[in-house]
Amino acid sequence: MTVQIQPKKKAQNLSSLQRARLEYSPQYPSILEDVSILDFKPDGKISLDDEIAKIFPHLHTGVLESIVLGEPIDHPLKIGVVLSGGQAPGGHNVISGIFDACKKVHPDSELIGFLDGPKGIIDNQWCEITQDFLKVFRNQGGFDSIGSGRVKIESEEQLLSALRTVQEHKLDGLVIIGGDDSNTNAAFLSEFFLEHGCSTSVVGIPKTIDGDLQNQFIEISFGFDTACRTYSEIIGNLERDAISAKKYYYFIKLMGRAASHITLECALQTHPNLTFIGEELLKEHKSLWQVIQEIADLIVLRKKEGKEYGIILIPEGIIEFLSDVQLLISELNVLLHANEDLIQRQDRIERVEQLLSLSAASLFSSFPEKIQSQLLLDRDPHGNIQVSKIETERLLMQMTAKELEKRKQEGEWDGTFSPQAFFCGYEGRSALPSNFDCNYAYSLGRLACALIGRKKTGFIASILNLSQPVLAWKPVVVPLPCMMHFEARKGVMKAVIKKTLLDCDGKLFCEFLKNRTAWKLEDSYTQPGPIQFYGSSELTDKPVFTVQSKSVSSV
Ligand code: FBP
Numbered sequence: 001m002t003v004q005i006q007p008k009k010k011a012q013n014l015s016s017l018q019r020a021r022l023e024y025s026p027q028y029p030s031i032l033e034d035v036s037i038l039d040f041k042p043d044g045k046i047s048l049d050d051e052i053a054k055i056f057p058h059l060h061t062g063v064l065e066s067i068v069l070g071e072p073i074d075h076p077l078k079i080g081v082v083l084s085g086g087q088a089p090g091g092h093n094v095i096s097g098i099f100d101a102c103k104k105v106h107p108d109s110e111l112i113g114f115l116d117g118p119k120g121i122i123d124n125q126w127c128e129i130t131q132d133f134l135k136v137f138r139n140q141g142g143f144d145s146i147g148s149g150r151v152k153i154e155s156e157e158q159l160l161s162a163l164r165t166v167q168e169h170k171l172d173g174l175v176i177i178g179g180d181d182s183n184t185n186a187a188f189l190s191e192f193f194l195e196h197g198c199s200t201s202v203v204g205i206p207k208t209i210d211g212d213l214q215n216q217f218i219e220i221s222f223g224f225d226t227a228c229r230t231y232s233e234i235i236g237n238l239e240r241d242a243i244s245a246k247k248y249y250y251f252i253k254l255m256g257r258a259a260s261h262i263t264l265e266c267a268l269q270t271h272p273n274l275t276f277i278g279e280e281l282l283k284e285h286k287s288l289w290q291v292i293q294e295i296a297d298l299i300v301l302r303k304k305e306g307k308e309y310g311i312i313l314i315p316e317g318i319i320e321f322l323s324d325v326q327l328l329i330s331e332l333n334v335l336l337h338a339n340e341d342l343i344q345r346q347d348r349i350e351r352v353e354q355l356l357s358l359s360a361a362s363l364f365s366s367f368p369e370k371i372q373s374q375l376l377l378d379r380d381p382h383g384n385i386q387v388s389k390i391e392t393e394r395l396l397m398q399m400t401a402k403e404l405e406k407r408k409q410e411g412e413w414d415g416t417f418s419p420q421a422f423f424c425g426y427e428g429r430s431a432l433p434s435n436f437d438c439n440y441a442y443s444l445g446r447l448a449c450a451l452i453g454r455k456k457t458g459f460i461a462s463i464l465n466l467s468q469p470v471l472a473w474k475p476v477v478v479p480l481p482c483m484m485h486f487e488a489r490k491g492v493m494k495a496v497i498k499k500t501l502l503d504c505d506g507k508l509f510c511e512f513l514k515n516r517t518a519w520k521l522e523d524s525y526t527q528p529g530p531i532q533f534y535g536s537s538e539l540t541d542k543p544v545f546t547v548q549s550k551s552v553s554s555v
Contacts, residue, residue, distance in 0.1 A: 007136045014136065021139040021432060021533065026093060026442035027470040029463070031067065035450035036105040039070025040477060048482045052495050056187065058194035059458040061481040073453045076108035077172045080126070080165075083148040084117050084178035084185075087426075088207045088223025089433035090441030092137040092145050094177050097445020099129055105453060112169065117149020118176075118185070122161045124168065139438045141226075142430040150380060153185055159192045166193070166200040173201040173452030175445075179208035179221070180497040183460055187480035187497075190458035201457035203448045204480055205441075209429055211261030211546060212499040217478040218462045219550045220543075222441040227255070227428035228262055228544045229531045232269035234424055235311065236527035239270060242309040243523050248420045249299065249310050253393040255425040258317035260502045265546050266424075267512060271524040272311035274298050275516065277509070278321035279502040287324040288363070288399070295396065296403045296413075298520060303415040305521055314396060316387045316425070328360040329385060332375060337490065343376055352376065371395050393421040434531050436543045439470050447475045467548045469541075507549050 014022070031038070043066035053061050079102055083091050095113065102109035111129040114120030127133075127146065137145045153162050166174055176186040183204040190202035206213045206220075209227035214220055231254055238250045252272075256262035260277045267275040276291065295312060302310055319325040335342065335355055342348055349372050353361050364372060374390040397419040407413040433441065440463065447461040456477065464474040483497045503509065518524060532539040542548070 007133050010136045017432070017533075018140060022135065024139045024435070024438060024533070026097070026139070027439045028097070028443040028446055029471060029473045029475060032101070032443055032446040032450070032475060034104060035101045035446055035453060036073045037069050037071075038450040039068050039454055040065040040451070040456055041068050046479065046482045049485065051486070052481050052484050055495050056191045056458070056481045059187070059191055059479065059481060061458070061479050063479070065456070065459075065477055067450075067475060067477070070454075073105055076106040076110065077102045077449070077453060078110045078112075078170060079173045079175060079449065079452055080112050080114055080121070080169060080171045081129070081146070081175045082114040082118055082121055082177065083143045083146060084176055084182035085148060085150055086179070086208065087141075087143045087148065087429040088209050088221065089141045089226035089429070089431050090222035090437035091143045091148075091177060091207065092134075092140050093433065093438050093441035094175070094205050094207075094222070094445040094448070095129060095145065096134050096138050097442040098175055098449050099131075099134060099445075101446040101449035105449070113146035116147035117151055118153045118182070119149050119151040120146070121165050121174070122151070122153060122158050124161075124165045126169075139433060141432045152181070153189060159189065162189060163193060163196055163198055167198060171200045172455070173203060173448075175203050175205060175448045175452070177205040177207045179206075179210070180213050180499050183213070183480055184484065184496045186460075187458055187484070190480075194457065199455065201452050201455055203451045203456070204460040205444050205448055206460060206462060209262065210256045210259055211265075212257065212259040212501065213497070214500050215483055215498070217464075217476060217483070218460070219464060219466045220547050222437050222444065223429070223433075224261070225436045225440075225544050225547065226431050226434045226531065228265040228269065228546070229434055229528065230428040230431040231262065231424040232266045232528045233530050234422070235266055235270040235272065235313070236525070236529065238422065239272065239311050239525035240527055242311055243525060246307070246309050248418050249312065250420050250422060251312050251314060251393040251397050252422045252424060253314045253316055255316050255388060255428060257387060258320050258501065259499065260315040260317070261546060263313050263315040264502060264508055264512060265544050267313055268508065268545050269526065269528050270311075271515070271519045271526050272313050273302070273520050274310070275313040275512070276315060276318055277502060277504070278315045278318050280504050280509075281318065282321040283504055285323050288319075288322045289324070291318075291322065292396070292399045292403050295400045296407060299400070299404060299415070299417065300407065300413045302521060303413060307521075307523075308415050308418075311525070314393055316392070319390065319392055320385065320387065324359070324363050328356070328363050329375070331356050331360045333379070333385070336376070336379070343378060348376060349373070367395065368398060388425055391421070391423075393423060397421055432531070432533075435533060435540050436547075440466065443470075443473065443475065447477070451477055466543060467550055508545060
């Protein structure tokens with residue numbers, strides 16, 4: 001079944017800036033100019049867990065491949081592409097990169113997009129991607145060209161449907177643009193295709209704003225740069241508002257799931273008064289009570305300086321790192337897994353309180369009812385608690401207010417506490433991509449096409465040296481299984497791509513440590529302003545600190 005999107009209608013609603021961005025020509029390393037002559041040759045062994053290798057008997061898992069020049073490919077390619085999971089700025093550029101590269105290989109090459117995520121592959125819902133179609137999506141944010149979704153291709157039945165789809169279309173390759181879980185699925189899909197004698201290559205592309213898909217082969221996923229810049233603009237503006245009005249405490253929660261990469265980057269960009277880093281709280285076994293004490297201490301201290309305003313950054317996944325809440329969440333996960341009807345019950349909150357251990361129940365009962373209900377929400381298809389749906393910023397605000405009231409009664413504080421809650425979340429995922437993300441995502445698309453041209457399967461396309469100018473970027477291809485390890489998912493050990501949490505001994509975190517005490521009382525606020533697309537390259541093309549820190553001369 002074919003579904004058509006109407007680019008002409010879409011074009012009528014583009015703003016002047018969106019139109020100007022359509023004209024932007026993404027840059028890419030010169031080696032990706034003509035992908036028809038790119039080939040890959042084995043270049044040494046790569047370390048791989050034996051148990052993981054056994055799961056992928058058909059894939060060439062333990063060999064690193066380097067890019068070399070080969071005989072040109074002179075036949076058309078037919079490629080399918082799918083966007084998987086949450087939006088990340090640059091997705092449309094990956095698609096444009098694949099399109100332009102495959103058309104250059106041969107003008108009769110074809111690209112089709114599977115609609116609304118991996119479900120589109122299972123149900124064979126697709127649309128043809130043409131030059132005309134792409135005209136309104138180049139360098140634009142969002143994933144609305146072909147849509148995305150979180151359905152996994154996991155069961156034997158789903159895998160067989162996917163196999164039928166790629167065989168029906170006679171695809172040379174399928175590009176999966178996704179995060180750690182989607183790329184894990186890409187590895188299993190490529191193994192399944194090989195096992196069933198299907199020659200369609202499966203290639204992964206690292207996408208997610210969260211920054212947790214990074215390792216020795218992936219410096220950052222596309223989308224992180226734009227999301228951090230979007231949030232930093234908002235935080236910088238709120239800081240300016242705070243020192244102007246001098247009456248509000250802004251509690252700002254930042255997207256990023258468990259990892260605090262986004263929060264740390266935004267803190268370095270904006271210098272807030274207090275920033276929590278989930279990984280540090282975990283390392284120090286901090287509890288929710290200790291976090292509240294830290295916020296209240298800051299407010300008391302700043303009042304002594306005559307300041308009744310401030311900026312507090314909270315990573316989206318903070319509650320998963322707090323020792324007491326961790327215990328509660330793990331008990332809730334077990335309860336929800338074992339009693340599927342629990343969430344539907346009218347008396348679910350009372351029932352949960354009865355089933356929890358004493359300490360978990362007492363913490364759960366101390367939460368406002370809204371937070372209790374949010375903690376009981378269904379887990380996502382990968383078994384993750386949906387942290388973006390839990391209003392942690394409001395929970396911290398309410399608990400801080402209670403603590404301050406107590407301190408007031410004890411004569412320790414006599415101020416006014418006016419908090420405001422913000423969630424920097426979905427808007428960063430679909431912002432107009434920065435030049436960095438436009439260039440990076442487009443280059444990844446071109447590289448994916450090169451892999452498919454040479455029938456390479458089970459690889460992720462990546463680019464190193466990203467802190468340098470684009471011409472010095474270094475495209476690399478990496479077998480997906482070598483990024484995997486075993487992890488408990490819904491109580492069962494599964495081979496998955498390892499998420500990378502923030503390194504509390506890393507360069508960036510140390511930079512933050514050097515400054516955070518001064519930022520508490522001094523208002524060292526920095527206002528980065530909106531993403532710049534035009535002007536000096538210092539303003540337009542330099543990536544965020546997280547990416548810069550990967551090079552020798554950093555922050
Ligand atoms: P991906 O891992 O798919 O890239 O999604 C990331 C993310 O934006 C998280 O930062 C956030 O917690 C989550 O998606 C929100 O999910 P949903 O879109 O289902 O509300």
